[in-house]
Amino acid sequence: MDDRPDTVSRRRGIARALPRRLRRFSRDRRGGASVAFGLASMALLGMAGIAVDSAYLYRLKTQLQIAADAAAFAAVRQLPDQDTARADAITYATRNLPTAEHGATVTDDDVVFGRWETDTRTFTPGGTPTNAVEVRVLRAQANGNPAIPFFFQIFGFDAVDISARSLTSMEAGQPGCILALDPGSTSKALEFSSMDSVELNDCTPVANSTHNEAIKLGSLDRFHAGSLYTAGNYRAGSIGSLNLDQPAQTGQPPVADPYAYLAEPSPGVCDYPGASGSGTLWPGTYCGDIDVSGSVTLNPGTYYVVNGDLEFSSGNVSCNCSAPGAGVTFVLTGSGSSIGTFDFGSINSLSLQAPADPSYDYPGILIYVDRDSPLQESKFSSIDNLTFNGAIYAPTQQLTYSSIDWSSHTDCSLIVGYRIKFNSIDAFGKADNCAEYGTQTFGPGMSSPSLVD
Numbered sequence: 001m002d003d004r005p006d007t008v009s010r011r012r013g014i015a016r017a018l019p020r021r022l023r024r025f026s027r028d029r030r031g032g033a034s035v036a037f038g039l040a041s042m043a044l045l046g047m048a049g050i051a052v053d054s055a056y057l058y059r060l061k062t063q064l065q066i067a068a069d070a071a072a073f074a075a076v077r078q079l080p081d082q083d084t085a086r087a088d089a090i091t092y093a094t095r096n097l098p099t100a101e102h103g104a105t106v107t108d109d110d111v112v113f114g115r116w117e118t119d120t121r122t123f124t125p126g127g128t129p130t131n132a133v134e135v136r137v138l139r140a141q142a143n144g145n146p147a148i149p150f151f152f153q154i155f156g157f158d159a160v161d162i163s164a165r166s167l168t169s170m171e172a173g174q175p176g177c178i179l180a181l182d183p184g185s186t187s188k189a190l191e192f193s194s195m196d197s198v199e200l201n202d203c204t205p206v207a208n209s210t211h212n213e214a215i216k217l218g219s220l221d222r223f224h225a226g227s228l229y230t231a232g233n234y235r236a237g238s239i240g241s242l243n244l245d246q247p248a249q250t251g252q253p254p255v256a257d258p259y260a261y262l263a264e265p266s267p268g269v270c271d272y273p274g275a276s277g278s279g280t281l282w283p284g285t286y287c288g289d290i291d292v293s294g295s296v297t298l299n300p301g302t303y304y305v306v307n308g309d310l311e312f313s314s315g316n317v318s319c320n321c322s323a324p325g326a327g328v329t330f331v332l333t334g335s336g337s338s339i340g341t342f343d344f345g346s347i348n349s350l351s352l353q354a355p356a357d358p359s360y361d362y363p364g365i366l367i368y369v370d371r372d373s374p375l376q377e378s379k380f381s382s383i384d385n386l387t388f389n390g391a392i393y394a395p396t397q398q399l400t401y402s403s404i405d406w407s408s409h410t411d412c413s414l415i416v417g418y419r420i421k422f423n424s425i426d427a428f429g430k431a432d433n434c435a436e437y438g439t440q441t442f443g444p445g446m447s448s449p450s451l452v453d
Contacts, residue, residue: 057160060139060147064164067096067105068137072168075111075133077253079170082130086111089135097137103145110136116169123167132169139163175441176229176255177203177431179416181395183254184209185232188216191421192223198422200225203431204246207232208254217242229255258442259393259416262362265333265370267304274308278315283328289340292317298352300326302361307334310342316349325357327390327437332369339373341397345381354390356438364439366390369397375418380404388413389437401425412437 071089078085086108093106112134115127123132139147139162146159177200180190189209192198198220207214207230214232217223222241228234228248236242271284278294283301289308295315300323303310310330319328332340344350354366362368366388369378379400380386386406391414392399399417403424406413411433434441 068166072166307338309340327355341378351387369394
């Protein structure tokens with residue numbers, strides 16, 4: 001060790017200067033901005049990365065929600081056909097989220113059918129009657145298609161799971177009461193004309209025609225209905241007042257034949273060669289015309305009219321149907337072009353009801369025209385007091401109603417024909433108490449899809 005005086009002196013000088021130099025260094029700000037800028041840049045870069053990834057994931061979440069809503073809306077319109085509903089859900093989800101970019105976002109298991117209860121706002125998967133669809137849309141690692149962030153990977157987030165859910169129900173709307181089944185591009189498939197006032201305040205007229213004048217409203221002082229529903233469009237002519245409880249639904253999917261489930265007529269052997277005159281009629285098979293003029297009483301049961309017409313004119317026509325569930329059904333059947341038509345005309349009072357008892361051949365149905373019938377006209381005309389409770393079903397015929405006053409006692413009047421025309425009708429029947437007559441109402445098409453959750 002060097003202990004010479006000059007060396008010792010230098011060491012003591014350094015020791016005395018060190019505190020002074022440290023204080024000077026601590027007060028020195030030269031180069032500090034560069035350090036601060038470097039640190040701030042790193043923070044700003046991190047914040048920018050978080051902002052970019054957050055915006056990307058938010059946008060992706062929005063895309064998934066839009067796809068889920070579209071899929072659920074498409075699916076619920078197909079109920080009760082769950083197979084078609086599921087296929088439509090996947091199709092619409094894929095349209096919004098192409099597989100090439102997003103992978104498989106919806107599988108069969110992601111489409112769940114069930115029951116939505118509006119009052120309690122609860123959804124029961126598998127609940128019946130089915131009126132709702134839940135669709136889940138996923139970008140997830142389990143599906144092999146997670147979202148890949150740009151900057152979050154620095155913090156160990158290599159993949160992010162994102163999902164969206166949509167629950168849509170068919171909120172019951174006005175029931176269908178009149179349905180023209182013609183699926184072509186026929187104008188005036190359903191027509192109302194020359195009337196003072198049309199009151200259909202508890203039902204919706206429907207036309208499956210795709211024509212832009214599928215439903216024609218012409219020469220009416222007032223028209224009031226729950227809504228209008230058509231695969232095409234409607235045209236309102238000279239109408240003093242048009243009042244719809246719900247907006248008209250145009251360009252919609254056609255409404256399926258609500259009575260396609262009815263068995264083909266099987267009349268059996270002839271019980272009667274036909275009938276004429278007045279008096280009392282009994283159920284059975286009539287091989288020929290039923291052509292009655294005058295007052296008639298019908299006993300409850302099924303009246304098969306084979307290769308003949310059904311005609312009632314003048315007098316009063318009624319049913320001896322006081323027993324619970326009792327009623328009458330007329331079935332026009334036979335061989336193709338020989339199948340007849342019905343004509344109820346110039347009658348003072350016509351009062352009939354469909355059987356509600358399920359032991360009858362066709363409960364809920366008043367008139368059933370064989371589906372093999374050619375396109376021909378059946379009609380009601382010049383009836384002062386019409387009480388018809390049940391369904392008129394003539395899927396291949398044109399139905400014409402003219403100069404009729406529906407009785408206030410008509411609680412369930414459903415009309416299904418190929419084409420239908422109303423002219424000079426003073427009042428219409430109702431469709432709000434069909435369960436009493438065993439008549440199945442129709443119309444998922446009249447319900448409206450609603451996003452509920």
